[in-house]
Amino acid sequence: MSLIESQAPRSALIVLSGGMDSTTLLALALHRGVKVRALSVDYGQRHVTELSAAADVAHHYKTPLQRVRLPDAAALHAGSALTTPDIPVPDGHYAAESMRATVVPNRNMILLALAIGHAMSQGLEAVAYGAHAGDHAIYPDCRPEFADTMARAASLATDNAVALWTPFLHASKADIARLGAELHVPYSLTYSCYKGARLHCGTCGTCTERREAFSLAGLDDPTWYRAACSS
Amino acid sequence: MSLIESQAPRSALIVLSGGMDSTTLLALALHRGVKVRALSVDYGQRHVTELSAAADVAHHYKTPLQRVRLPDAAALHAGSALTTPDIPVPDGHYAAESMRATVVPNRNMILLALAIGHAMSQGLEAVAYGAHAGDHAIYPDCRPEFADTMARAASLATDNAVALWTPFLHASKADIARLGAELHVPYSLTYSCYKGARLHCGTCGTCTERREAFSLAGLDDPTWYRAACSS
Numbered sequence: 001m002s003l004i005e006s007q008a009p010r011s012a013l014i015v016l017s018g019g020m021d022s023t024t025l026l027a028l029a030l031h032r033g034v035k036v037r038a039l040s041v042d043y044g045q046r047h048v049t050e051l052s053a054a055a056d057v058a059h060h061y062k063t064p065l066q067r068v069r070l071p072d073a074a075a076l077h078a079g080s081a082l083t084t085p086d087i088p089v090p091d092g093h094y095a096a097e098s099m100r101a102t103v104v105p106n107r108n109m110i111l112l113a114l115a116i117g118h119a120m121s122q123g124l125e126a127v128a129y130g131a132h133a134g135d136h137a138i139y140p141d142c143r144p145e146f147a148d149t150m151a152r153a154a155s156l157a158t159d160n161a162v163a164l165w166t167p168f169l170h171a172s173k174a175d176i177a178r179l180g181a182e183l184h185v186p187y188s189l190t191y192s193c194y195k196g197a198r199l200h201c202g203t204c205g206t207c208t209e210r211r212e213a214f215s216l217a218g219l220d221d222p223t224w225y226r227a228a229c230s231s
Numbered sequence: 232m233s234l235i236e237s238q239a240p241r242s243a244l245i246v247l248s249g250g251m252d253s254t255t256l257l258a259l260a261l262h263r264g265v266k267v268r269a270l271s272v273d274y275g276q277r278h279v280t281e282l283s284a285a286a287d288v289a290h291h292y293k294t295p296l297q298r299v300r301l302p303d304a305a306a307l308h309a310g311s312a313l314t315t316p317d318i319p320v321p322d323g324h325y326a327a328e329s330m331r332a333t334v335v336p337n338r339n340m341i342l343l344a345l346a347i348g349h350a351m352s353q354g355l356e357a358v359a360y361g362a363h364a365g366d367h368a369i370y371p372d373c374r375p376e377f378a379d380t381m382a383r384a385a386s387l388a389t390d391n392a393v394a395l396w397t398p399f400l401h402a403s404k405a406d407i408a409r410l411g412a413e414l415h416v417p418y419s420l421t422y423s424c425y426k427g428a429r430l431h432c433g434t435c436g437t438c439t440e441r442r443e444a445f446s447l448a449g450l451d452d453p454t455w456y457r458a459a460c461s462s
Contacts, residue, residue, distance in 0.1 A: 120337055154340075
C-alpha cells in the first residue's frame, strides 16, 4: 500500500508513545530498512501505562529506547485532564468539545523538540512522528501545517541535519490499522486509553477511536476493554 | 531608545536563564507594563549556577518563577560540553570553531516548546525570549529565521493564543547592555559563564562576550572575573 511505498530516511528516532500509531510507524520503519532508535517521554501523563507499553514494543522490535522524564510537567500544564488527577477524563468521541480537557498544551512541540535534539546528538537523520489525520480537529499540534512548520524549524535548528518523517499525516487511523495488520504489528502490546488503568476503558476518546479503527479496517481487535467485559 | 519603544504584548512568560539578555528582557517587559511570569529550565547544564542567578533576578523583580527540570538531558544530549562534565569548555571567542563543543542540540527549541506550553496553560499571550544578533554564527537556533519559524509554530500549536516576543533579535549584546543600564538592571546578580564556577572565568565564550558588551557599551562591568583576579 502507499504508506509502505512512501520515501523513508536512512535512520530515524521514533517518538514512541506505546500506542497504535507510533508502534505501526516503528514497524513501517523497520520494514523499510531504516536504522531506528526510540524515545519515550514521561510528561506526568495519567496514562503512564503507555510507557510500559512503549517498553514492551521496543523490546519486541529489539529497538534501543531512551526514556526522558519531565517531572515538572504537571506544574507546566496545570489544567489538563491528562496530567491532573483531579480532572476527569471525558468519555465520548475525539471530535467532542468535552475532549478539550485532554489537550496538554503544546505537548507535541515539546516531544518533537526533545526528539530533534536527541536525533541530532545520535547522528540520526530524521525524527519519525505518527501524527495522523484523525487527530486534527481539537489538537492543533496534530495538523499538517503544524508538522510542516516543525519540519522547517528542525532543519533550521540543526543546519539540515535532522528532518521530520510523518508518513501518516494524511492517513486515517483505520489506514494505519490496515498497514499494521500487513506488517504483523502486535497490537495487543500497545496501549491507548487516556484513563490509565491496566485494562482499556473502551469509552474515552482514544478508546473510541481505537475501536473504530479496527472495525473500519475490518480487523479483529485484540484489545480487552473494561466496558465490553462488564456488559 | 528603539528597544524600549518596540511593541510589547500585554502578558508574557520570560524564558529566564539568569544571564544578561533574559534579565534585561525581564526589565524591559516590566518597564513596558507587561504582566510577567518567568520560566527557568534545568537541563543539566554545567553552569547550573545560572539557575540561582535566575532565582535572584526573579526575586529582585518580584516575578513568579517556575523551574522545570529535565533530569535526562545528559543522555539526551550526549557529547555537548555544556551537559557532559568530561568534555572541557573551550576558551576564546564565540565565533571560534572550538565553541561548537558548547552547542546543546536543539536547546532553544526545547526551551521554547516548554515555555509555549506553560504560557498557554497560564493564559499568557506571549513567550518572551532574549535571542540576539551576537549568537548567530555557530548556534543555528539563535538565528532570526529560526525565531520566525518558531513564532509560526507557536501560533499554529496554540490556535493563535501564544505569540513569540523577541525584541533583541537584531540587537547586539552591547545594545542590550546599554538598554539595561538605562533600566538600572542589577547585572551583578546575573551569571553567564559556561564553566559554572561561582566566579566568572573571564575567558570562555560567554565571558568574553559579556566583557566585550560592557566595554563596547562604555559601561562599568560589575562582574568579578577569575582571570582578572589572578592576573
